[in-house]
Amino acid sequence: MPFNIWCGGCNSMIAKGVRFNAEKKQVGNYYSTKISAKTIDLFVIWSFTMKSACCKHEIIIQTDPKNCEYVIISGAQRKTEDFDIEDAETFALPADEERGKLADPFYRLEHQEEDLQKKKEAEPVLVRLQRVSDSRHSNDYSLNRALRDRLRSQKKRVAEETEVARKMGLGVRLLPPSSEDAAAAAAVRFSSKFEKNRRDKRAAIKAASIFVEPSSSASGSKRLELELKRRKIKAATASALLAGRVKPSSWQMAHISASGQTQRSVAVVRK
Template sequence: MGRLLPQEVHHVVRLLQGASAHSTHSVTSVSLQCKASPTKESGFRSSQCLGFNKYYPPDYDGEKHKSLNAYRGKHALGDRARKLDKGILITRFELPFNIWCGTCNNHIGMGVRYNAEKKKVGMYYSTPIYSFRCKCHLCDGWFEIQTDPKNTRYVVVSGARQKDEEWNPEENGGFAIHDTENNSATTDPLIALEKSTDAHKHLTNVQIPRLESLQDLSDHYNNDPYARSAIVRKHFRAEKRVEAAKRADDDRIKGRYGLPETLKLVEDSDEARNEAREEWERGRRHLEEQSSIRKARLSSSAGPNPAASLRERVLGNMYNSKLVEKRVRKLGVR
C-alpha cells in the first residue's frame, strides 16, 4: 500500500467502514501503517480535529503551523483583510440614510451597500468610533461615514451630503432627546448664578401671583357648589319656559295660516313689527297707484263726455241714415 497521507488514510477508512466485514483487517493494517510512521502521526491527529475537506500538504506540521491559514500565510477573512496592516478591514456597509454624492451630486438611496473600508478612528469613552470609507458606485469619488456613539447615529464626514429627514421632536412640540447644551452652560458658574437669579425673580414676580389669582378664581366659583348649581338650574328653567311659549306661539300661527312645520318664523319684536307695517303700507300704496293708473286709462279712452263720443261714433257709422238720427233724437241724446 505504501505511504499514505493523513487525509488519504481517512478516505480509505471511511470507504472500508461502509464495506463488508472482512474490511476490519484492512482498517487495522492501515492504521498500523500510519502509526508506524511517527512523523505523520501529529498531522493525522490535527486533520482529525479540523475536518476532511481541506488539503494538508505533506510538509504541513500541525504543532508548528497551528492552522492551514497560518501555513499558507493567509488571513481567515481572505481578501477582505488585505489592508489589515493599515488597520483597515473591508466590510459590507449599508447606507443608513439617503445621501447626495459630493463628487457626482447623484442621489444615493438608503440601503445601498458598499464594500467599505472600516477603520477605527477614535474612542467615545470606552466605545470605539468607526469610519466607513466607500467608493461611489456612480463615479470615482469616495465618501466617509462615521459612527457617532454620543448620539447613537451615523454622520457623513466627507465626500457626501446627508439628506436631513430625521424627525425632530423639538420641532413638533415635544422635548429634545439629546440635550447637549445644558452641560456647557453649567460649566460657567456666573451664568448658572444669573440663570438661577432670573428664575427666582420670575417665580416670585410672575408665577406665584398668577397661581394665587387662579386659586382665588377657582375658590370664587367652587366654594359653594350647591348655590352655583341652583343658579344655573334656575336660569335654565326660565330659558326653557320662554322657549316653550315661543314654540307654542309659532305653532299657533303656522296652524292658522297653514304654513309648513319646518318654516322658521322671525322672533316677534318691535323692529319686526315695524318692518311688517312698512311692507304692508308699501304694498297698499302700490295697489292704489295701479288702480288709479287703470282708471285714468279707461277715462282717457272714453273721452271727456262719454255720451257725446258715443253719439259721434254712432253718427259716423250711420251718417246717411236719417232714420237712425231721428231715433237718436227721440232717445234724447244731445
Template structure:
C-alpha cells in the first residue's frame, strides 16, 4: 500500500521537485491540524486513559481505555528517557486534566484535574504469580547463597501445589476435552437462562403497565417475597393509632348508659378520621331504631297510666254514688218510721 500513496496526491502545475516534498512546497505539515502548536513544543496525539479516574470538574467516572485528543509536551528527562505530559479536556464537562509519565515506576501520574480510582491490591494475597522485583533479581545475580535459598523455596512451593495443579488440569481436560459436548452444555445453559429472562421481562412489563410506571425493575429474591407477604398481612392501623382512637372514644363517650350518652359517643366517633361513612350510617340507624323503641315504650307506659287513672276515677265515682244512696235510704227510713209512729 505504501507505493500507492503517491498516486493519490495532487501536484499543482507550478510544483518544482527541486524545492522538496509536496508538504514543504505547500508550506504545510504532514500531521496537518495536529501540528498547529508544534512551534510551542506541543503535539496533539490520540491518548488512551491508562486507568480509571474521577473527574474533579463533574465528579463523573472515566473508565480505562477512553481516548482523548491530548496535547503532548516534553517536560523533562529520567536519565536518558524523556518525560511527557498530556493535557486533555473531559468529554462530560469543561474541566481539563493533566497526566504525565513516570518512567522510574513504569506508571502514569495525575498532575491535576482528576484523581485516580484506587482499586489496587497485593497480588500475593490472591495467589497470583508475582514477577521478581529488580532488587531481588540483582541480589540473586550477585549472591549465590541467596540464589540457592530462593531456588529451594520455589521447589518446596511447587511440591505443595503439585496436587492442586493436577486437579485443575484434570478438571480442565474433563470439561474441555470434547469440544462438542462442552459447546452443547454451554448452549443448553444459555437457552435456559434466555427463557428465564424472557419470562421475567414479560412479567415486569405487565406489572409496569398495571402500575403505570416507567422504571427498571430489579430481579426479585426470597427476601423481597417475605417482605411483601408481611406487608400484605400488616394491619391498617398501628398500635399507637389504635390507642389514640380508643382514648378519643372514651373521652367523647358518656359515663352513664343513656341515649344522650350514646349519641355523644357516636358524635365523638364521627370525629375520628378512621371511621368510614358506611359505619356512621349503620350507627345512626341503630340510634334511630333505639330511640324509636324507647319512644314506643314511653307511649305504652303513658297509655297504661291513663287507663289506670280512668279506672280509679270510675271506682271513686261509684263509691260516691253508693254513699249518697245509703244516705238517702237512711233518711227515707227515718221519715217512714216517723210517719208510722204518728
C-alpha cells in the first residue's frame, strides 16, 4: 500500500507498506509531450485490484503518471495527514509558481546574492561536520578491529556466565557480582523453624492461666484411662474371635457387658 487508507467495507485503517496479493492489469496509456525536446514519452497506466484482509472488501488502485502518484478508484478512501515541517525535520517543496520563477533568469539573478549569503553562513558548520566525519572514519581497519575485539570479549563473558549458571543448576544467566548485591544479601535474615516454635510456645504459655484446676485434670486423666481399657478389651475380644475361641454371640454379650461396666464406672466417677 503506497499510503494510509480507510477501508470502504469496515472503515478500518490499512497502514502504508502493507503487502497484498493484487491483480495487475493495464488499463490505458499516458502520453507526455516535451516541447523543448520535441519528443513524446509513453507511460502505461496500471490498475491493481486487491481484497482487504479485514473484511475481504475489493479495493482498486491505479497509477497516475501525470502527477507521479497513485489514485484510489474504488473500495477505499485515502487518509489525509497534516504535519508540521519543523517537527518532521523535512524541507518544504516549492510550489508550482516558485518552480516557474526558478526557470526565469532574472529571478535567479535577484536571489543569487541571498543564496551566496546563506552559503557563507552555513559553510563553517559544514566544514566542522566534515572534519568530525573524517576523524571518525579515517582509519576503518582500527575501528573494525576494536569493534571485533569488544564483541569477542563480550561473547566470552556471556559463555562463562552461562557455564557458571549451568553448574549451579540455574536456567538463567547470572549477572556479574557487585558490592551492592553483596550488601543487600548480607542484610537479609531468614527465620528458622526453631525460632518459630519457640515463639509459639512462649505465646501459648503467656496466654494460659497461671492457676491449676486439680478436679478437671483428675477427671480428664481417669476418662483417658477408661478409654484405654475399653480399647484393650475390644482388641482382646477381636483377636479371640479371629482365633475361633469365642462365638460371635458371646463376643456381642461381652462387648455389651464391658460397655455397661464402663458406663457404670463413669457414672460412679461423676458422682
